[in-house]
Amino acid sequence: MAEYIWLVPLFPLIGVVINGLLGIRFPKKVIGPIACLAILGSFLVSLAIFLETLPLPESARLIEKTFFPWIVAGEFTVHVGFLIDPLSLVMMLTVSGVSFIIHIYSIGYMHGDPGYRRYFVYLNLFVFFMLTLVSASSFLLMFVGWEGVGLCSYLLIGFWYERKAPADAGKKAFIVNRIGDYGFLLAMLLIFTTFGTLDFLPIFKEAPLRFESGSFTITVMTLLLFVGACGKSAQIPLYVWLPDAMEGPTPVSALIHAATMVTAGVYMVARCSPLYNLAPFSLEVVAVIGACTAFYAATIGLLQNDIKRVLAYSTISQLGYMFLGCGVGAYTAGIFHLMTHAFFKALLFLGAGSVMHAMAGELDMRKMGGLRDKLPKTHVTFLIATLAIAGIFPFAGFFSKDEILWEALQKNTILCAIGAISALLTAFYMFRAVFLTFYGEPRIDPHIHPHESPSVMTTPLIILAILSVIGGWVGLPLIKGGNRIKEFLAPVLIHGEEVVSHNAGSEITMMLVSMGIAVIGIIIAYNFYLKNPKLPNQLAERFKGLYTLIYNKYFIDELYNNLFVQPMKEGSNLLWLSFDDKVIDGMVNGAGNIVRSASGTIRRIQTGSLQNYALYILFGVVVIILYLLR
Amino acid sequence: MIPLSHTLILGAVLFSIGVLGVFIRRNAIVIFMCIELMLNAVNLTFIAIAKSLNSLDGQIIVFFVMTVAAAEAAIGLAIILALFRNRETVNVDEVNLMRW
Numbered sequence: 001m002a003e004y005i006w007l008v009p010l011f012p013l014i015g016v017v018i019n020g021l022l023g024i025r026f027p028k029k030v031i032g033p034i035a036c037l038a039i040l041g042s043f044l045v046s047l048a049i050f051l052e053t054l055p056l057p058e059s060a061r062l063i064e065k066t067f068f069p070w071i072v073a074g075e076f077t078v079h080v081g082f083l084i085d086p087l088s089l090v091m092m093l094t095v096s097g098v099s100f101i102i103h104i105y106s107i108g109y110m111h112g113d114p115g116y117r118r119y120f121v122y123l124n125l126f127v128f129f130m131l132t133l134v135s136a137s138s139f140l141l142m143f144v145g146w147e148g149v150g151l152c153s154y155l156l157i158g159f160w161y162e163r164k165a166p167a168d169a170g171k172k173a174f175i176v177n178r179i180g181d182y183g184f185l186l187a188m189l190l191i192f193t194t195f196g197t198l199d200f201l202p203i204f205k206e207a208p209l210r211f212e213s214g215s216f217t218i219t220v221m222t223l224l225l226f227v228g229a230c231g232k233s234a235q236i237p238l239y240v241w242l243p244d245a246m247e248g249p250t251p252v253s254a255l256i257h258a259a260t261m262v263t264a265g266v267y268m269v270a271r272c273s274p275l276y277n278l279a280p281f282s283l284e285v286v287a288v289i290g291a292c293t294a295f296y297a298a299t300i301g302l303l304q305n306d307i308k309r310v311l312a313y314s315t316i317s318q319l320g321y322m323f324l325g326c327g328v329g330a331y332t333a334g335i336f337h338l339m340t341h342a343f344f345k346a347l348l349f350l351g352a353g354s355v356m357h358a359m360a361g362e363l364d365m366r367k368m369g370g371l372r373d374k375l376p377k378t379h380v381t382f383l384i385a386t387l388a389i390a391g392i393f394p395f396a397g398f399f400s401k402d403e404i405l406w407e408a409l410q411k412n413t414i415l416c417a418i419g420a421i422s423a424l425l426t427a428f429y430m431f432r433a434v435f436l437t438f439y440g441e442p443r444i445d446p447h448i449h450p451h452e453s454p455s456v457m458t459t460p461l462i463i464l465a466i467l468s469v470i471g472g473w474v475g476l477p478l479i480k481g482g483n484r485i486k487e488f489l490a491p492v493l494i495h496g497e498e499v500v501s502h503n504a505g506s507e508i509t510m511m512l513v514s515m516g517i518a519v520i521g522i523i524i525a526y527n528f529y530l531k532n533p534k535l536p537n538q539l540a541e542r543f544k545g546l547y548t549l550i551y552n553k554y555f556i557d558e559l560y561n562n563l564f565v566q567p568m569k570e571g572s573n574l575l576w577l578s579f580d581d582k583v584i585d586g587m588v589n590g591a592g593n594i595v596r597s598a599s600g601t602i603r604r605i606q607t608g609s610l611q612n613y614a615l616y617i618l619f620g621v622v623v624i625i626l627y628l629l630r
Numbered sequence: 631m632i633p634l635s636h637t638l639i640l641g642a643v644l645f646s647i648g649v650l651g652v653f654i655r656r657n658a659i660v661i662f663m664c665i666e667l668m669l670n671a672v673n674l675t676f677i678a679i680a681k682s683l684n685s686l687d688g689q690i691i692v693f694f695v696m697t698v699a700a701a702e703a704a705i706g707l708a709i710i711l712a713l714f715r716n717r718e719t720v721n722v723d724e725v726n727l728m729r730w
Contacts, residue, residue, distance in 0.1 A: 608729025610722055611653055611661075618649065 001048045002063045005082045008049075008092060009131040011041035015124035023117050032107040035120035039103050039127055043096035050089045058491045061086055064137050064201060071140070078198055083137035087492045090335060090485070091134035091267055094342050098259045099127045101460040105350050106251040108456035109357065115159065119249065122159070126152035130260050134267060139188050139198040142268070146184065146232065149261045150177045156256060157248040169244035176241040180231015180265075187224035190217070204274035213278050222275050222282035225268065226289075233265025233319045235293045240557060242316055246308040250353030253308060258315045258349050259342040266322040266338050270331045273493050277329070287327025287411070291418040294320030296554075298425035302432070303551045306363045307352050310433045314389065315345055317422060321404050324419055330407035331493035332486045336475050337400035339485075343471045344388035344397055347464035351382035354457055355437060358450040365433060370442035374450040377458045379438045381465040386434050388468040390427035390518045393511075396472035402514050403477065406507060420517055427521025435529040477507060637678035644671035658710050658720040662703075669699045 015038030019031050026034075053061045066081035082088075103123065110119050126149060133145025151174075158170025188198065194217055195203045211218050229235070234242035245257045256262070269276060269286060276283055294317045301313035318341050325334030356363060358375055372379045388395035391402065401423065408416040444450065452458065474485045528535050540547040549555070644667060651664030673692045680688025714720050 606729050608726030610725075614652055618653070 001045070001052045002084055003065060004045055005049060005065050005084055005135065006067060007045045008042045008082075008096070008135060009128050011038045011045070012124040012128035012131065014038055016121055016128060019117055019124065020121040023121075026117070028111070028116055031117050031120055032103075035124050036100065036103045036107070038124055039096060039100040042127065042131060043093070043100050046089065046092040046096050049084060050093060053084065053086075053089065061491060066137070075196070076192075078138055078140045080141060081137040081199075082135040083200060084135070085492050086488045086490075087267075087270060087335065088135050090339060090489065092131060094339050095127070095130050095134060095260045098342050098346050098464075099123075099130075099255060101463055102251050102255045102259075102346060102350065105254075105353070105457050105460040106249075108454050109251050109353055110249060113249075119156075119159065122152055122155050123252070123255070126156065126256060126261070130264070133264055137200055139191060139200070142271075143184065143188060146228075146264065146268075147181065149256070149264060150174065150181065150232070153177070153245070153256050153261055156252040157245045159248050159252065163247075166247035169241075169247040173241040173245050176238050177231045180228045180238055183224045183227025183231070184268075185228075187221050187228065190221050190224065194221070200271070207275055207278060211278055214280055215278065218275055219279040219281050222272065222279040223285065225272055225275075226282060226286055229265030229269050229323075230289070231265075232268075233262050233323070234316050235265070235289050235320065235323060236296060239293065239297065239316050240560060243309050243312040243553075246306070246312050250308065250349055250356060253312070254346045254349030254353070258311065258345040262315060262319060263322070263338045263342065266319065266326060266334055269323070269326045270335050270493055273326075273331045276326070283327050283329060285327075286323050287408070287415055290320045290323025290325075290327050291408075291415045291422075292320070293317065294324060294422040295418050295425070296320075298422045298429065299550055300553050301429040302425060303547070304429075305365055307355065307365050307368075307433055307437060308349070308363055310365075310429060311345070311348050311352060314348075314426060314430060317426060318345065318389070320422070321401060321419065324408055324415060325404040328404075328408045328411040328415065330404065332489045333400065333403040333407050335489060335493070336485050337397075337404055340388070340396035340400045340468075340471045343464055344385040344395075344468040347381060347385040347461060347468055348389065350457070350461055350464065351378050351385065354378040354453045354461065355382075357453050357457070359444070360448050362445070362448065365436040367443055367445060368437045369440045369444065370438070371444075371450055372438040375438075375452050377452060377461060381458075381461040382438070383434060384465045385468050386430045388472075389430055390522065391423055391514055392518055393515055394469070394472070396468050396470070398515070399472035399475045399477065402511055403475065405514055406477075406510050409510065420514065423514060424517045424521045427518040428525045431522045431525035432529055435525060440530055440533070477511070634678055634682045638675060641671045641675035641678065644668075644674065656721050656723055658713065658722055658725075661722065662706050662710065665706075666699060666703065669695060 015035050018034055018038075019026070023031055023034070053063070061084075063084040064081060065084065066079040068080055069077055070080045071078040103120075106119065106123065110116055113119065129145045129148025129152060131145075133142055133149060136142040136145060154170045154174040157173050158167045160166045161170070191203060192198055195206055197203065207218065231238045242257060242262065246253050248257070276286070297313045297316035297320060301310050301317065304310045304313060318337070322334040322337050322341070325331070325337060354375065355368070355371065355378060358371070358378070359368065362368070384395065388397040391398045405416055405419050405423070408419055475483050477483060552558075648664045648666075648668030648671060651667065652661050655661055655664065673695055676688040676692050676695075680686065680692075710720060713725065717725065719725075
């Protein structure tokens, strides 16, 4: 089955071709299923490959399939090839599986939209690029996917381009991502000049042989790669685009800006783990940035009133966890969290979409409340996802988050503490969202009559809810052989340094602590928003400065605007008015003017008077004669 | 026997008169006549040199020149006539449309 790996990215591309080029006359009933079937095909092929490789011995699970040379220039060759190994398989399954569920949901959610066909074309194109990204066997092909998902993200954020906010958000996402991509590109150039190739396997094989741990080249390389990851995975300082990306359709937020694309950075860091293991400093940077982002975004999430923005900040925060995991060398934990996060975060967004659907597009949680009875299915599934993200046993998020914290504790107590506090904040703000939306007194606009979504939308919710419950069970801690995902990924993601002490007692303590933290967060949220709804406002009054600061997201958007955007704009204006208008235009117009004035002078010779011409001829003849007589 | 130099000087003087006339006169017919004068001055020079060299080449060329001059006179006069019909003048200063 492994030789059919090319079918995985190809299926969505076929979907794009059918719907995009031929689908102009297709009815809606055909377009949606075609798009879904394309993704289902990818999922089934990935699943078949996965099942085929599973019984193989560890060393045989790594298969590189090269199809044809793509770029050949002298000694430099890049092939279109795919790398099948446990890491890419986990990613392929997660991406195609979650995408399939979200595609089905989209059929219901986008039903009345005039851009129905365009939506599914973009969505399929996105899945094509994402699957290329995770299955590529070289940096260059990965970069193609990387840029492609960026493009699709731009197209889908700005899907409702008639309105200014989505169009602006799309541009913002694209430009901020460009900064990260620049880092990736530089890293690729450095890798090429260092190793002379861009294929993963030779590079990872050669790197430990040629470079010592902590060598300068590898450190620069990995840091540049991390800049790329920061852009794509919305880490400090390049996270600003993700909250604005919520202007896109909600399933898009679920798929691209929560479950799959934003995890590309984590995947890339994990993929390059052989390089990162040689650069302890870079790993430290990754861990610190991850922990800071996890905490920072969680604090912003505390005070957002837009349900999708709460989820957006929680995504940034969870991505921070994944980087924290990678940064402390626990790549498996990072990827594990990536997978479980894909399930419950997709579910949260789709749930939010269902709420939006019921509330006629209302997103402000202050205008919701008491929706529990009106939207029973949405309520239950949303609650499950919230429990999962908060890290309550035995939901998926508990296992992965606990493992990250545990690994972080082995390396650095402070990072672990930051992670634990962020977990408290996460539990708090997620339950704040649940309580404000589904519980308490209804604060709904009397003109809106909430209703449960159709089953085409609720069924995906239920599937994802099941996954959010059981998804973590592939990584059971403590039990010997229970942590299957870790064993599965182990051949690819070699741990930086093997954790020496695996003390079961302290691990259980850690679990209890992280559970306790989450429960405390939930209790605080309960006190604040259900039991004593006046308390938040009183607190806001007491700590007015802090409240304003966090409410306005630390004024980072304003800061960036003043620090980068405005100077750029001013500078461009200045250059336009002074340099372009005066110098460039001056040069061009000057050249024209010189020719015009010169010809204006010279053309006076042409008098039209024959006798003048005769005089010139005579003059010429005299000159020639004088010359000959000389 | 008239020395060769005399004839040549006469030819040169006649030619110069013709050139001067072409440059300073404004009447198209007079300019035309001056051109004829130049042609005939050249003819005179040809004849004189042919005579002194005992060669017929120069004389033959003179016949050609005269033929061309006759043709030129026919066409030139026709042009001047057409010009006068159009512009009611034969003053070349007033015929300067071919300019910037």
